[in-house]
Amino acid sequence: MVIFWFRRDLRMNDNAGLFHALKDGNQIQPLFIFDSDILDKLEDTKDARVTFIYDTVASLKKNLQELKSDLWVRHGKPLEIFKDLLSQHQITAIYTNHDYEPYARKRDEEVSKLAKSKGVEFKTFKDQTLFEKDEILTSQGKPYTVYTPYKNNVLKTLNEFYLKSYPTETYKNSYSKIKKVEAMPTLQSLGFERTSIEFPPMKVSTKLLKNYANTRDIPSQEGGTSHLGMHLRFGTLSVRELAREGLKYSPVWLSELIWRDFFMQILWHYPEVEKRSFRPEYDKIAWRNSKADFNKWSEGKTGYPLVDAGMRELNATGFMHNRVRMVVASFLCKHLLIHWYEGERYFAKKLLDYDLAANNGNWQWAAGSGCDAAPYFRIFNPEAQAKRFDPNEEYIKKWVPEYGTDKYPEPMIDHNEARGRCLQAFTKALKK
Incomplete structure (x- = not known):
């Protein structure tokens, strides 16, 4: 038996690792693991991404059953699950696709080491x-x-x-055949509830x-x-x-x-960028640690309508328009002088499309601390950005209905004052 381990590649068509597994042998047993090392860190029991993954995995399972095969679905720590599988089954190889994040690299190293100690090949592919x-x-x-x-x-x-494309369908007879259909854990048994957030369609x-x-x-x-x-x-x-x-x-x-x-x-x-600035000197800036200011930003109550619209869209839907992402990120780092990592972590909790590499890269770009970043003295004016990209205030009015009434707060800090404070703090740290 050969295991194909699905991770960030939840499709059967044009899947590099799956193609190689099916082409190289037979009795290919697909596997998906709800990784407790990842799930246990999620704070929201209605995290929409878990519902999305759950439904996608259920769909994969159904598609495999239509081919008289099945998807094994497990919940736990990957290393422990592979220890069990390797002791219970005659497995000759594990195929999967590359993952580039620090946690994933460590996880794959451990599973690879375990597999090799049992004489089992561990093969990964670019996908x-x-x-x-x-x-x-x-x-x-x-x-x-x-x-x-x-x-x-x-x-x-x-x-x-x-x-x-990798023509996986050519080798569909290589999947293992069902002896008995395995039950899938429920969403509740994973510790989550179904979300009401709608997911984007899978086409452009x-x-x-x-x-x-x-x-x-x-x-x-x-x-x-x-x-x-x-x-x-x-x-x-x-x-x-x-x-x-x-x-x-x-x-x-x-x-x-x-x-x-x-x-x-x-x-x-440069895996160290996960937690520190690509340009280390940016971590020397006298960043402010104001919980009150961070809360106003995260709740969309800054008094800057484009910033507030973006944060409210994110909190309600798990999505934020890319132009607005740049504005809200710049506002947190430069107007409020709060370290980019705080904003990056907030986006990590909320974004449906959260991806460590892109999220980290874009936050560091906005802060000026990343590779090929915006220069530190480039400070977005949220009002000018709103006039340019939302001139009729359609986006703002959609997400900030009280805008233009006395219920809407005054700007929490004047733009020119914030700009001056930012330039002073950045110059002091970066000119040393």
Whole structure:
């Protein structure tokens, strides 16, 4: 028996590791683990991402049963689960896809070590990125830390080989056959309840892609962005398929996928950025630790309508428009002088499409502390941003209904005062 372990690749089509497992052998037994090391850290029992994963896994199980196979679904610590599986079954190999986050790397190292100690192969494949690790390097053989030359190298290298799908359906007879259908744990037994949040559809229209460059910065525009981040995060869609669409219809859309790869290779080469600034000198800034200010920001009560609209959209739906993400991140780090890590952690709890590499990279970009970041003296004016990107206040009025009445608070800090304070604090720390 060969195990295929689903993780951030919750689809049967165009799945690199699954394709190799099916092609290389037979009796392929698919497995999914609800990882208690991850789930136990989630604070909200109605965390919408767990419902999404649960329903996707249930759908995978049903699809496999239609092929007279089944998906084993377990709940616990991956290492312990593999210890049990290896002692109970004659397993010759474990196949899975690469994951680049520090926790995932440690987990995979432990499972690989265990497998090898039992004479079992542990094989992993590239699936969630177009390019990874050391595939795109500078002429000096070093990782890129600036996006534009990285992107140019990607576009020069990208060809059919990197974009082709893996035809898993060709080998569907390689799945193990059902002896008895295994029950799936309930959502409640995992410690969670069903969410009422709606999930984005798993498709992007040609019209959206063709207009993407013009519509992506307008938060009030229905269908201005794809909302596919969640499907990329959990692998319900293939990045290769989306990149082919981008090449055909929208270079700007494709460049967003390249940003995603860029931040993943940054996290791979510099895993320390998970908890500290890419530019360590930014951690020397005299950041303010104001719980009251952080709470006003997180609840959308800052008195800056675009910031408040964004935070309320996030809290209600698990989504925030990308342009607005930049504004609210800049506001927390530069207007309120609160460390980017605090905001990054809040987004990690709330975003449906939360992805450590991209979230971390974008927060550090906004703070000025990241690779290829906005310079520290670039401080978004939330009012100017609102006038430019929400001129009719449609987005603001949708999420901040009391805006324009005496119930709406005054700005918690004057923009010019905040800007001056920020420049002083940043200059003091960075000029040393």
